[in-house]
Each structure stands twice: as C-alpha cells, then as structure tokens.
Amino acid sequence: MKLRFISPGSHGIIDYVGSIALIACPFILKLGDSPAIKWVSIGTGLAGIAISILTKYEYSIFKVIPFDLHLAINLAAATAFVAIPFTFDLKGLDAMYFFVNAVIVYLVVALTENRPAE
Template sequence: MMKLRFLSPTNHGIVDYLAAVALIVGPFALQLGSSNPAAVWVSVFSGLLVIIVSLATKYRYGRFKVIPFGGHLALDLLVATLFMLVPFLFKLDGLDAAYYYCNAVIVYLVVAVTQSERNAIE
C-alpha cells in the first residue's frame, strides 16, 4: 500500500524552487493578463516570495533556516487559499482565472503528499 505522504521535505524543497521558476515564467509563457495585468504580476511576486520563503526554511535547500518546515507547510496552505481568491479579488476570468485555480489545487496536493518533519525519511 502506497503512503499518501510520500514527498520528503528535501524533495518538497526541489518542488518549491521549480514552482518559483514556473510562477515567474508561466504568466509570460501563457500570455496571461487579458482580463487584468495583475494576473501576471501576482504570479511573479508569488514566485519571488516562494524563493524567499524557501531560502528561509529549515530544510536541505534552505539557506538561512529560520522557518520550521511545519510553518512552511502552513504558509503553503495560506498561499493555495489566496490563489483560490485571486480571480475574485482581481476580477480575472478565462485562462487568467484558471491559472490561479490550477495553481491552488497543485499547492494543496503538494502539501497533502508531503511528509511532516517527524515522519520524514531523508
């Protein structure tokens, strides 16, 4: 039987940095912004914040190690929830809105499959 939580904190860190690049590059590649230019800049800003939080997290790829991994996961859940609200807050529609809904679902799923610090086997 496969465990639901199979993503180690180390691999979560790799996912974080890849997600940051995707959040920075994605809106330009997808030509977001047709309903509101904020569709581009919220994503870019989020990508930069992911890098900052990742560098500050206590895991293998963190540099400053001040945010406990559990706190990092809580921030991930907050970001996923905010991504669900972005289309409403900025009146996004079409691809602009779908982009944020998809990102929210992905972040929720990544958190759901990530091992907690105490259950992680590195």
Template sequence: MNLRFISPTFHGIIDYTAAVALIVVPFMLGLGDSSILALWLSVTTGLIVILVSTNTIYKYGIFQTLSFNAHLAIDLMAATTFAIAPFALGFEGIDMYYYIANAVVVFLVVALSDNCEPVINQ
C-alpha cells in the same frame, strides 16, 4: 498507508521549480488580459517562494530559520490565495484557469508532503 510521500528534500526541489515557473510562465501564457494583477501576483508569489525556501529548514534552505511546518502553513496560505484571487480580483479566461490550476497543485503538494521535521545533512 501513508499518503504523505513528498519528503522535505523533494518538496524543496518542487519549491524552487515552482518559483521559476511562477515567474516565467505568466509571461509565456500572456497573463494579464482580465487584470494586470493576474500577471504580477504570480511573479510576486514566485519571488516570495524563493525567499521562504531559502529560509526553510530543509536540504535546500540556505539560512534555515523557518521550520518546515511553518513553510507548509505559508504554502497553504498561497494555495488559498490562488483559489480566491480569480473571484475576488475578477480574473477571467486563462487568468482564472491559471490560478485555479495553481491552487489545486499547491493544495495537493501540501497535502502529500511529509511534515516531519527534516534532519539536515551538513
């Protein structure tokens, strides 16, 4: 049984949705009470997700210079950063919960993504 059911195409949809969420949701939640870094780390990460996604070789990539496996490695680094940030940067309350939740979600998306190199439909 293959548990990797998130195709590169669906992963692309998740990426762009997550990028918008990482940019908008921190303002909606009022992040930054324990540290202003809690707000800006998310916004910066959202912008980086857009940059990585537009450069990934998958259906929704524009420049297609980055392999999907490299993309997944970057996602894994982001999840690890999200997991460590609350403790390393002293986030508390909603700031901490936001990053722990994001870390769990990104780890799951990476774990469930099919890392076969996609064939691009031109």
C-alpha cells in the same frame, strides 16, 4: 501505500521549480489584461524562493523558518490562489491558471511528510 510520500527535501525542489514557474508562466501563457495579474504571480514566485531559502530543510540557505510553518504558508498561498480570480474578476485562462496553481499547492502540501529534514 503511504499517503505522504514527498520528503521535505523533495518538497524543497518542488518549491524552487514551482516558484520559477510562477515567475515565467505569466509571460509564457500571456496572462492578464492587467499588469497586476502578472505581478501577483511574479511576486508569489519571488516570495516562494525567499521562503524556501529561509526554511529549515535540505535545500535552504539560512534555515530559519520551521518546516511546519513553511507548509502553513504554502496553504495560505494556495488559498490566496483560489481567491484571486474572484478578487480580480478573472475569466478563462487567467482564472484557470490560479485555480490550477491552488490545486497543485494543496496536493503537494497534502502529500508532503511534515517532519523536518534530518
């Protein structure tokens, strides 16, 4: 069985869906006593859409960012998601939200073929 089975094109779809979820979920889940927590998630979602629009893969518009750099940015975002609960002293659902997002992003990157879309 092939370990990396998510194509760059499928990764692009996951990026857009995940970015929209990062924008919507803080409101759906009623996250954060502080507005900063909501804006971290919303800002990350908006940045995710911007990076997806600029990446050299199937569903982008401008195709400027190499796919390997895109994956590195995803890893940096996942690492930031791990740090956010400690940085903002989050507990409960707020902390779990960022930890779950980190795990999802790490898994998607780990399972994505790191070749550019043809």
